[in-house]
Amino acid sequence: MSRSTHSNTLTGWREWVSLPDLGVDWIKAxxxxxxxxxxxHAFDIEELDSDxxxxxxxxxxxxxxxxxxxxxxxxxxxxxxxxxxxxxxAQDRLVVQLMIRLVDREVLAExxxxxxxxxxxxxxxxxxxxxxxxxxxxxxSFLGGRAPREARRRNRGxx
Numbered sequence: 001m002s003r004s005t006h007s008n009t010l011t012g013w014r015e016w017v018s019l020p021d022l023g024v025d026w027i028k029a030x031x032x033x034x035x036x037x038x039x040x041h042a043f044d045i046e047e048l049d050s051d052x053x054x055x056x057x058x059x060x061x062x063x064x065x066x067x068x069x070x071x072x073x074x075x076x077x078x079x080x081x082x083x084x085x086x087x088x089x090a091q092d093r094l095v096v097q098l099m100i101r102l103v104d105r106e107v108l109a110e111x112x113x114x115x116x117x118x119x120x121x122x123x124x125x126x127x128x129x130x131x132x133x134x135x136x137x138x139x140x141s142f143l144g145g146r147a148p149r150e151a152r153r154r155n156r157g158x159x
Contacts (some may be wrong), residue, residue, distance in 0.1 A: 008133055011103050012140035016147040017123065018101040022073050026147040027122050028155060029060040029102075032137050035126035037083065037095070042113035045094065048074070056094050056115055059064075062122060063155045083112055100129060103144035107132045 017029045019040075042058040049055070054077040061070045079095040093112040100109050102125060109129035130136065137143070146152065 002074040007136045009105055009149050010143055011134050011136055011138075012129075012143045013136065013138045014121070014141045015055050015102060015125075015144050016142060017125070017144075019098055020101055020106070021099045022060060022071055024060060024062050024071055026151040028059075028147075028153075029123035029125050031130065031134075032124045033127055033130065033136055035100075035124050036128060037081070038100070038109050038111045038126045038129050039083075039093075039100070039114050039124040041115065041119070041122040042073075043115060045113055047077070047094075050076075056096065056113070060122075064097075064120075064122065068154055078110060081112065083114075100125065102129070102134070105133075 011031055013031050015029055015031060016026055018025050019027065026072065040060065042060060045056060045058045047054065047056055055074060056077050057074045059070050059072055061067060063069065075096050077094050078097045081093055081095055082090050083093050084090050091113055091114070095110050095112050097108055098111045099106050107129050147155070
């Protein structure tokens with residue numbers, strides 16, 4: 001069994017995270033130990049070919065119920081996976097690798113792209129990312145701090 005090279009970092013069941021490579025400074029995420037892979041709300045997903053390599057272009061809406069600050073992203077496709085939702089429905093999803101800043105640390109994580117419009121969080125952080133030295137306290141929230149007031153307002157007061 002391998003040990004993490006990082007000290008254990010405490011995180012709550014929900015956190016404000018950032019996706020620095022995408023220019024997304026704030027997005028509210030649910031820390032989900034029941035999910036293996038992390039997941040990001042993405043729309044207008046389009047597969048591309050870049051010099052013979054599979055890439056994807058998609059848009060990210062960091063705020064609930066708002067188009068404000070939507071970001072267009074292009075990145076290599078890391079994998080394709082059949083992912084089973086909590087309701088038992090299987091769906092094929094594209095997987096990309098993204099740097100996630102969670103509680104003052106950055107980790108590279110595999111992230112599936114999916115439509116999370118009906119979900120309460122734009123992002124889920126799954127076990128693969130968490131096993132890099134995170135401990136989840138399910139009774140606490142926002143241990144990495146809260147987004148600035150303006151960001152929380154843009155998220156329709158759901159901070």
